[in-house]
Amino acid sequence: MSISEGDGRAVEGDRHGGRHLDASRDAVLCDAALRLLAQIGYDRLTVDAIATSAGAGKATIYRRWSGKAELVVDALLRHKPHPVAPDTGSLRGDLRELALRASAPTGQPLDSSVMVGLASALPRDPDLRAAFEERLVAPHRRVLAAVFERAVARGEIAPVANLDLVVSLIPALVLYRLLVQTQEVDPTFVESIIEGVILPLVLAGPVSLQSTPTY
Amino acid sequence: MSISEGDGRAVEGDRHGGRHLDASRDAVLCDAALRLLAQIGYDRLTVDAIATSAGAGKATIYRRWSGKAELVVDALLRHKPHPVAPDTGSLRGDLRELALRASAPTGQPLDSSVMVGLASALPRDPDLRAAFEERLVAPHRRVLAAVFERAVARGEIAPVANLDLVVSLIPALVLYRLLVQTQEVDPTFVESIIEGVILPLVLAGPVSLQSTPTY
DNA sequence: CAGTTACGGAACGATCTGGTATCGTAACCC
């Protein structure tokens, strides 16, 4: 659980004497960074605000990271991904369970809010994008894929032809709702995705003749 | 076509003598704003950059708008929405036609790029969000809805139960691909949306559909 | 014609941000 240093962070020479870096400050600073990131977005995020919000001095930040970009990347990498896939016994139940997670009350640095806050910065920072992909996107997709594959194993549905695309549906529609429509992601909304899109799609078996000729 | 002033723009006292505001400068400035917006995003967009890019002085901008926010909102409102819905005779053809538009070569201030650039700024600026909704989102949704309704009128598909959600699918998946996956929206991708999600969803009856006509 | 205003361009002061340095205190190694 306790991660010391050397995670691709700022240069840290081998010190031998003197007071140690307080590892608990790392977590507090990263939490503050993610919280502010979700609130005001990456571009308006300032190092001063992170330090103040964490009750720390700026020097404490620059002792660990070389700047805002590295701090945010590290905060993403430390971010605990979603728990393992639910296993309620049915595809509908598993998807509902995931829906409840996605619409969690806004207390934690919710993945969706972090996604929105990072949105405009992703295209121009490869490191940021990589950390974003590794800690937010990929875990979501893995969990969703596992849920579908387990439904296939149960014989509940036929193997999903284009799993990558189907797995994109929930996060894409959630992001669209948050970003473009600026509406709440309540259980009712996610329910409508499950019942109106996902389940009809994967339950209705492979569709007509011309749908899949070129694969 | 020629819009003079009074569009909720900056305060413009009734002047009587002297040189007139050059209306052609308005369009040039708005085009430059949208182009830069698509390139670097709203937060990093600067008034100086817009002026320089348009070959104008900053004074020319502040004579028309009170700042960056008002300029971008006005640029969005002047932005010509997509042409009318295509009418190829079949749902698949219409959707393909829309796909070609969405994946247009990156020359113009493409709607998708503007969407990405505006993303992080939308939650905190209601005026920006309203203009965004009115000129980018709503037209897209109207065109898509029209395409589906015409397919229903032709008897090609059954009435779509949750049209609002189905109409969100294409823009949501396109946004997700651009923003989260940072991948290109090429015709192949949009084709996979049409063939793998949209058509199966609206064509598939609960079960067997061997009698699907060949379009 | 004289007066007024827009235009591109440049300069200006004010504000904000990033990153460094400093200070007094506290924690750690030898």
Next chain:
DNA sequence: GGGTTACGATACCAGATCGTTCCGTAACTG
């Protein structure tokens, strides 16, 4: 204990950006 380093806090500087102002020139009104 002596030396070293982290910590929170503050001050400081360099650069970017904003919005304004001024300039010489051009265009329009009366």
